[in-house]
Amino acid sequence: MTTTFALKSLTYQGKVYQPATAEVDEQARTVDLSYVKESFMKKEKVHLTAVYFDELTKVTVDGEKVGVADVVMGMANGDEASGINEIMKAPYKAALGTLQTLLSGPASKFLSARAEALGALDGLRMDFRKTVLASEGSVPVDSKDPFMDVYTAKMSELEKPLAEALKAFDGFLGISPPRTEKPYAFLYGVCAVQDAKFKGEGLSDATQTLASLGLAAVEDERDSNIGDLTNRLVKLAAGQPQLLF
Amino acid sequence: MYRGACIGLAKVPEVRPTFEKRISLCIGFPAPESPDSYTLDVSTGAEGARTDRTFTPKVSESGTWLSYYSDYLDDLRKWVMMMGFSYVSERLVFVDTTNPLSVLAMMALPQVENTLVFGIVADAASTPVDQNTSYCSLQAIQRLRLPTILATKSFTGDLVAFFEDEGLLVKEDALRALCSFILSSTAPIVRVMNKDEQLGVRTHGLSATVSGSRTVFRSTRDAIEMQLKHRSVATTDNEVQTIYLIAEGRTDALREIGDAFEMQTKKFTGLMNAERFVSEADSKYELYTAVTIYGVKAEKILEAIEKGYEKIAGRSGKLKVEKLK
Numbered sequence: 379m380t381t382t383f384a385l386k387s388l389t390y391q392g393k394v395y396q397p398a399t400a401e402v403d404e405q406a407r408t409v410d411l412s413y414v415k416e417s418f419m420k421k422e423k424v425h426l427t428a429v430y431f432d433e434l435t436k437v438t439v440d441g442e443k444v445g446v447a448d449v450v451m452g453m454a455n456g457d458e459a460s461g462i463n464e465i466m467k468a469p470y471k472a473a474l475g476t477l478q479t480l481l482s483g484p485a486s487k488f489l490s491a492r493a494e495a496l497g498a499l500d501g502l503r504m505d506f507r508k509t510v511l512a513s514e515g516s517v518p519v520d521s522k523d524p525f526m527d528v529y530t531a532k533m534s535e536l537e538k539p540l541a542e543a544l545k546a547f548d549g550f551l552g553i554s555p556p557r558t559e560k561p562y563a564f565l566y567g568v569c570a571v572q573d574a575k576f577k578g579e580g581l582s583d584a585t586q587t588l589a590s591l592g593l594a595a596v597e598d599e600r601d602s603n604i605g606d607l608t609n610r611l612v613k614l615a616a617g618q619p620q621l622l623f
Numbered sequence: 624m625y626r627g628a629c630i631g632l633a634k635v636p637e638v639r640p641t642f643e644k645r646i647s648l649c650i651g652f653p654a655p656e657s658p659d660s661y662t663l664d665v666s667t668g669a670e671g672a673r674t675d676r677t678f679t680p681k682v683s684e685s686g687t688w689l690s691y692y693s694d695y696l697d698d699l700r701k702w703v704m705m706m707g708f709s710y711v712s713e714r715l716v717f718v719d720t721t722n723p724l725s726v727l728a729m730m731a732l733p734q735v736e737n738t739l740v741f742g743i744v745a746d747a748a749s750t751p752v753d754q755n756t757s758y759c760s761l762q763a764i765q766r767l768r769l770p771t772i773l774a775t776k777s778f779t780g781d782l783v784a785f786f787e788d789e790g791l792l793v794k795e796d797a798l799r800a801l802c803s804f805i806l807s808s809t810a811p812i813v814r815v816m817n818k819d820e821q822l823g824v825r826t827h828g829l830s831a832t833v834s835g836s837r838t839v840f841r842s843t844r845d846a847i848e849m850q851l852k853h854r855s856v857a858t859t860d861n862e863v864q865t866i867y868l869i870a871e872g873r874t875d876a877l878r879e880i881g882d883a884f885e886m887q888t889k890k891f892t893g894l895m896n897a898e899r900f901v902s903e904a905d906s907k908y909e910l911y912t913a914v915t916i917y918g919v920k921a922e923k924i925l926e927a928i929e930k931g932y933e934k935i936a937g938r939s940g941k942l943k944v945e946k947l948k
Contacts (some may be wrong), residue, residue: 458937492635506642507705511705518701535636556626573635
């Protein structure tokens with residue numbers, strides 16, 4: 379679908395053109411910018427440039443002026459400024475929705491499984507015998523090291539959900555390089571907090587990665603268990619996916 | 624950077640559990656008390672079960688050691704490991720080798736250092752079935768090359784001991800109290816066992832004067848003399864290879880005990896080593912405890928019950944050492 383906006387002015391590479399038009403193709407994610415060249419004999423529409431917009435495009439709105447890349451469009455009014463802004467931000471909003479789904483889905487599944495595994499390993503540490511009996515299926519008949527048997531089994535249970543979470547992020551963000559490292563940093567940061575909690579260490583060092591993403595509210599949750607802490611961090615991130623994009 | 628680091632997130636910190644200083648595994652044996660020891664028990668029940676304290680095979684119809692051995696070896700071997708037997712620094716096994724579960728239990732034990740077996744063994748007065756079971760258990764222990772302290776059924780049946788806090792105890796209660804003393808003296812016992820291991824001596828007997836006093840024995844010398852005669856396994860003086868005294872009491876009593884021990888050990892002509900480990904301990908009744916551990920040849924103990932073993936093995940054709948894999 380193409381929408382045409384009549385612009386009061388168009389500034390491109392510091393030069394002002396007017397009158398001008400912006401034809402926005404939502405499907406192709408392009409804005410074709412033209413101006414009307416008037417000469418003595420005729421008026422001629424001249425194509426000036428095209429702007430591509432995607433999930434990462436930064437759009438600024440200042441009253442009736444809408445800025446994107448090295449172009450500033452002077453819109454007819456504030457409503458039109460909002461309108462074109464909405465269209466160009468749609469891919470970004472869709473990406474946030476997808477990211478939210480990935481955080482609540484595969485990422486949450488992996489992090490919850492990891493929290494559960496740490497809970498089981500905590501049981502192994504606190505009441506080794508009862509926990510090993512409960513995980514007997516992981517211990518072979520000729521076991522030489524039942525602790526390591528259960529520990530290894532718990533880790534191998536995490537490999538599949540981790541692979542699924544990474545695959546989901548890779549598919550969404552692309553690889554080498556991904557569009558952003560932030561969702562991976564989130565996974566890494568939550569695991570660092572889980573590990574610190576498991577080891578009984580203070581959380582201040584472990585929360586640095588999350589803090590750098592703008593997710594820092596874990597200090598007052600020292601008393602919650604690893605599972606509760608993990609759920610809260612996942613909800614916190616899924617509630618503001620823009621922090622991770 | 625973070626994408627790469629995420630690959631290792633399936634790995635979680637390895638924090639090892641902490642264990643008690645000591646673990647005791649009891650088979651047909653009264654569990655001795657010890658505050659820093661975790662006690663496991665293997666005994667039969669109407670239904671098979673396993674907990675973090677007990678392994679209970681279902682009572683077998685035939686009731687022979689072979690049926691339990693055949694049915695439960697893998698399960699017990701795994702359970703012993705799952706109870707952290709090999710993770711604890713000191714391991715003690717208290718076993719009545721005439722108990723039909725004993726062969727199973729000894730075959731299920733892992734071969735790990737710092738494991739001491741305290742066993743009750745059949746003697747000439749025991750039934751052939753008991754002798755057969757005991758013989759096979761001892762063979763299983765020998766395969767593991769574990770240090771053992773043995774006491775015959777007759778010795779434990781006649782056991783009488785006075786304990787400062789408990790009074791006069793007999794038979795099973797006296798045995799449990801004696802084993803509690805052994806549990807509290809593991810450091811010198813482990814030293815004794817390590818020394819004897821170097822000399823190729825792994826089988827031991829003991830004799831004990833628990834809570835002795837001048838009112839019971841005329842003199843300390845009499846007490847030690849009597850103690851060295853009343854041994855937990857039958858051996859002649861010449862067959863004793865090593866002898867160690869572990870004693871606790873007041874300083875004056877310990878000096879007398881040491882002198883008496885030195886004098887008495889001169890009678891043992893085949894000795895390779897003799898040592899004493901003494902420690903001071905307060906006693907409101909001026910009591911002392913002296914336990915003597917002496918190294919003997921395992922063959923002598925096996926010889927005493929071989930007849931009964933052969934009798935049963937010959938009749939059944941099944942209850943043989945060769946069945947142990």
